[in-house]
Amino acid sequence: xxxxTKKHRQLYPRQLKIQIATEVISGKxxxxxxxxxxxxxxxxxxxxxxxxxSEILKKQTQENLLLLSMDKPKPTKKETDLEKQIQSLxxxxxxxxxxxxxxxxxxxxxxxxxxxxEEHYGIPVRKNSGAKQSSE
Numbered sequence: 001x002x003x004x005t006k007k008h009r010q011l012y013p014r015q016l017k018i019q020i021a022t023e024v025i026s027g028k029x030x031x032x033x034x035x036x037x038x039x040x041x042x043x044x045x046x047x048x049x050x051x052x053x054s055e056i057l058k059k060q061t062q063e064n065l066l067l068l069s070m071d072k073p074k075p076t077k078k079e080t081d082l083e084k085q086i087q088s089l090x091x092x093x094x095x096x097x098x099x100x101x102x103x104x105x106x107x108x109x110x111x112x113x114x115x116x117x118e119e120h121y122g123i124p125v126r127k128n129s130g131a132k133q134s135s136e
Contacts, residue, residue: 010040021048022056025104050115057108064101068094 020038023029024045031049035042114125 017048018052021052024049025056057104064097
């Protein structure tokens with residue numbers, strides 16, 4: 001191999017792939033930001049998001065269901081106003097987590113529908129971020 005360089009394929013640990021995909025799926029980072037932060041190719045990040053999306057959302061669903069199933073102690077008569085406020089905020093937090101869970105499930109269903117439609121009809125449905133608009 002005189003004068004030639006051999007390209008090595010970078011292997012990433014599964015946990016890192018899942019961590020990065022989780023950050024993108026949860027909305028903490030976009031694919032471009034994640035690829036820049038972890039110094040890797042954006043296509044890898046997008047591939048991992050597609051590959052691990054259902055696994056990540058399933059895990060989040062299980063965690064959220066566990067949170068929802070936890071019983072809360074009944075308030076006592078001696079409870080202070082601050083404790084009542086904390087309880088109220090906890091309940092609101094639980095409701096918001098439930099709505100987020102439903103939102104994530106809906107997003108997963110829509111993403112799956114789009115993937116299937118693109119695969120079945122061969123028409124790209126998702127907008128290309130780099131596409132230029134026509135001058136008409």
